[in-house]
Amino acid sequence: MSERLSRRTKIVYGLGDIGFSLTLTIIGAYFAIFLTDVVGVSPSIAAIAIFIGRSWDYINDPLIGHLSDRARTRWGRRRPFLLFGSLPFALAYVLMWIRPPFESHLALAVYYAVVYVIFDAAATFVYMPYFALTPELTSNYDERTALTSYRMFFSILGSLIAFTVPLAIIGTFRPENAPRVLLMGTIFGFVSAAPLLVVFFCTRERKEHLELEQPKFRDSLRAAIKNRPFVFGAIIFLITWVSIDILQATLLYFIKYVLKRETQSDAIMAAIFITAILALPLWEWAARRLNKRLAYGVGVAFWAVVQLILISINATVPFQVIFFLCILAGIGVSAAHVLPWSILPDAIEWDEYQTGSRHEGMFYSLVTLAQKIASSLAIPLALLILDASGYVPNATQQPASALLGIRLVIGPLPALLLTIGIVFAIAYPLNRQTHARIVQELEERRLSHKQEVA
Numbered sequence: 001m002s003e004r005l006s007r008r009t010k011i012v013y014g015l016g017d018i019g020f021s022l023t024l025t026i027i028g029a030y031f032a033i034f035l036t037d038v039v040g041v042s043p044s045i046a047a048i049a050i051f052i053g054r055s056w057d058y059i060n061d062p063l064i065g066h067l068s069d070r071a072r073t074r075w076g077r078r079r080p081f082l083l084f085g086s087l088p089f090a091l092a093y094v095l096m097w098i099r100p101p102f103e104s105h106l107a108l109a110v111y112y113a114v115v116y117v118i119f120d121a122a123a124t125f126v127y128m129p130y131f132a133l134t135p136e137l138t139s140n141y142d143e144r145t146a147l148t149s150y151r152m153f154f155s156i157l158g159s160l161i162a163f164t165v166p167l168a169i170i171g172t173f174r175p176e177n178a179p180r181v182l183l184m185g186t187i188f189g190f191v192s193a194a195p196l197l198v199v200f201f202c203t204r205e206r207k208e209h210l211e212l213e214q215p216k217f218r219d220s221l222r223a224a225i226k227n228r229p230f231v232f233g234a235i236i237f238l239i240t241w242v243s244i245d246i247l248q249a250t251l252l253y254f255i256k257y258v259l260k261r262e263t264q265s266d267a268i269m270a271a272i273f274i275t276a277i278l279a280l281p282l283w284e285w286a287a288r289r290l291n292k293r294l295a296y297g298v299g300v301a302f303w304a305v306v307q308l309i310l311i312s313i314n315a316t317v318p319f320q321v322i323f324f325l326c327i328l329a330g331i332g333v334s335a336a337h338v339l340p341w342s343i344l345p346d347a348i349e350w351d352e353y354q355t356g357s358r359h360e361g362m363f364y365s366l367v368t369l370a371q372k373i374a375s376s377l378a379i380p381l382a383l384l385i386l387d388a389s390g391y392v393p394n395a396t397q398q399p400a401s402a403l404l405g406i407r408l409v410i411g412p413l414p415a416l417l418l419t420i421g422i423v424f425a426i427a428y429p430l431n432r433q434t435h436a437r438i439v440q441e442l443e444e445r446r447l448s449h450k451q452e453v454a
């Protein structure tokens with residue numbers, strides 16, 4: 001079925017993403033600097049803790065995705081995970097921001113690695129089924145872009161809040177502000193869990209998917225590997241979000257030490273993310289007017305160029321120039337948020353067309369797994385580059401080598417990754433016409449099957 005979704009459904013579903021955006025953006029933006037500048041561990045120790053914590057998802061993601069594919073309940077396949085996982089999600093998040101009374105850097109590394117593992121497990125339990133709801137709510141090519149746009153509105157709004165409100169609560173990242181960091185974590189942990197319950201109570205899954213055969217784990221993996229549109233879409237998603245992860249983890253270092261405008265961080269972040277929200281209709285229009293892959297290529301190419309310009313500036317540049325460049329960056333950030341997510345669901349119908357089954361949970365779990373594997377390597381690598389470059393936590397003046405290291409991880413590295421993403425987008429094998437034909441044939445198959453059963 002390819003009927004259009006109501007505005008209410010789009011808003012309710014999109015609202016669910018604000019909790020994930022808040023928690024994950026805050027971790028991406030502040031967790032590294034919290035470990036180095038508040039807890040007091042070296043960047044290399046922080047890198048170890050983050051690597052171990054994120055590596056658990058190598059196992060965690062496919063298991064939860066497969067479980068949601070096989071689930072059959074009166075509430076559907078995905079929604080029960082939101083109901084029962086929301087409270088553990090909130091509590092695990094609070095643990096991330098406690099400064100335990102350990103002096104040993106090894107003990108601190110173990111603590112933060114363990115709580116990161118716990119949080120990632122709790123987060124995966126709710127966000128993997130949530131992501132897999134997208135292709136189940138509509139099979140319409142353009143409606144999925146619209147649905148993803150609503151979701152990305154709340155995602156970017158969450159990022160905007162995450163880059164501004166926590167700083168108002170914490171102040172500056174210094175050891176004496178550890179209680180404020182914990183207060184911030186507690187507030188956002190419980191606020192982020194509430195939208196999941198709204199999605200549970202206010203959305204409904206399509207009943208025909210409950211009637212499909214429960215897939216086996218090996219069959220789901222095989223279906224993903226053989227699905228060419230999925231593989232290309234996964235690579236596009238992976239490249240884009242690894243770039244975003246790296247920027248989130250290092251942007252505050254750039255603002256604090258290169259631009260020397262830590263007190264204006266909230267204004268800089270607001271410029272990026274308010275622009276990203278306002279630009280969402282632009283990219284939805286571009287995806288309808290052209291197609292998703294071409295719109296993606298234009299958007300992230302623009303963003304990569306702006307990012308390279310940004311790293312060429314320093315503390316002497318007027319704030320108005322910085323603000324303008326951040327507005328331009330926000331236009332590209334908007335494209336990077338909405339288009340990779342809207343490309344992925346179209347591979348689900350290709351899968352059903354080829355195999356007769358649907359493996360949304362496994363597909364989305366493999367995508368996020370690949371992204372987390374890459375991020376678990378890329379973000380610690382960025383921190384190790386800072387460590388090797390001579391970075392000194394809370395130094396009034398960083399060495400020139402450290403400033404160069406910060407510039408490298410904030411500009412050329414993401415720009416290179418985004419360029420690779422554009423190449424795969426150009427070669428993406430599924431367009432609007434082909435997808436529409438597949439959806440039509442699937443509808444005819446289902447109707448024929450119902451007539452045979454009757």
